[in-house]
Amino acid sequence: MSIPGTTTLLLDEPGVERTLVRLAGEILNGGVSSDLMLVGIHRRGAELATRLADLISEGAGSEIPTGSLDITLYRDDFDQIGPRPVIGQTEIPGNITGLRVVVVDDVLYTGRTVRAALNELADFGRPRRIELCVLVDRGGRELPIQADHVGVAVEVADGERVEVRVPELDGELSVMLVTSAENE
């Protein structure tokens, strides 16, 4: 595969934008009505959800409610991996019971983040349906979870990392494949 310590561009800015337009279209085809809500997983998933919501709102002609979810407190490895990141804000706009909720994240890997997100959502109510939309599916699942809407699917080795960059946090919109130097 790639050389250790290198960063390879998987999607540039127009590439990410094209992919988001296609994903927005897919979600729209699922039938937009007043009961759709997007929920992005903190933090890059939340940024992507905002972008998707804008695109869907344009297509549908109405504002799509968008929330964000921080899953830190629902992780299954709190005792195992030591220091935890700072907790972000969870904001679910209104009651989710009866809605079609699309969970948005940047990268789908082991599936554990999604498992945590599903548990957290269940504490907010009982949606009619929950779907998963990810920009990148990198394989390597450890749980029986799959996405309904996938931007790009790439096979990535264990020592490598897929990095989604968004302007709000990283100054650019792109997807990178990073091979760590110590993993030779």
Add this chain to the structure above:
Amino acid sequence: MNQPRPEVALGKDLVGLEGLSRETITGILDTAEPFKEISERAIKKVPVLRGKTIVNLFFEPSTRTRISFEFAEKRLGADTVNISSSGSSVMKGETLVDTARNLEAMRIDMVVIRHASSGAARFLADRIPSNVINGGDGQHEHPTQALLDMLTLRDRLGRIEGLKVCIVGDIVHSRVARSNIFGLRALGAEVAVCGPRSLIPYGIEELGVETFYHIEDAIEWADALNILRLQLERMQTGFIPSLREYNRVFGVTRARLEKAPRDTVILHPGPMNRGVEIDSAVADGPQSVILPQVTNGVAVRMAVLYLLAGGVFGGAEAAKQESA
């Protein structure tokens, strides 16, 4: 994206704010922010401390602090046990260490202790492997109270640095005053105390605070007043002539507050003696943040429990990257 992870700034215990850095205290307050939202949910519970056992060991009467800790623990999913001195083996003469060791033998994870003796929390923390949180020890410290006071001040005024905060009343008996002085000074606030000479400890200026002996001067100076409860149970020995006189000379009344050059924020750690240290019109007035203090108390205690249990603040996305 490989930001260095910060050191875990809270160690095993939270005994006091003395000696804690500005970064650590700010980190606790920042960690409390996302916990506020959990108490607004329909299901007010997250599973982060699921399976942890926490003992609330209260050797002194307490309603607010004990319930606030208990809500915080339960909303993080921990199992809790409350022990108070009346009706337990403490009454039968068991020592603090023996009580704690017996609890340890039942495999607990954390202890919240309130005790009448200054130093009790430190004493316990040094002797058991569980995390120890000081819920108030004698006249020493009450760190979570000061943290919730600072969080509430920050909510209301947007910052702590540069604020002028005056602590009013019974300073000599007050662990709340000491914790506030340490915390506020670390965050760059100016701190003063105000009260009758008999209730201001000798040498207080060594902690870097100003002293006022007239409440009018304090009101003139301060952005916020933290009005302490006159601890009637510690007043047997004539520190003040009478409650009526205290109210006349040091009570924070509407008439006095109206002369303030700004909208002074009013804090009180509770329980209030209405008509003694604070008048009802002030306690229930628009400048009072006394009930927001109580709400913030739960969030601050959730943050402290979370951090002591292994969370850390200031890190980035590193952990999520590992298992996205």
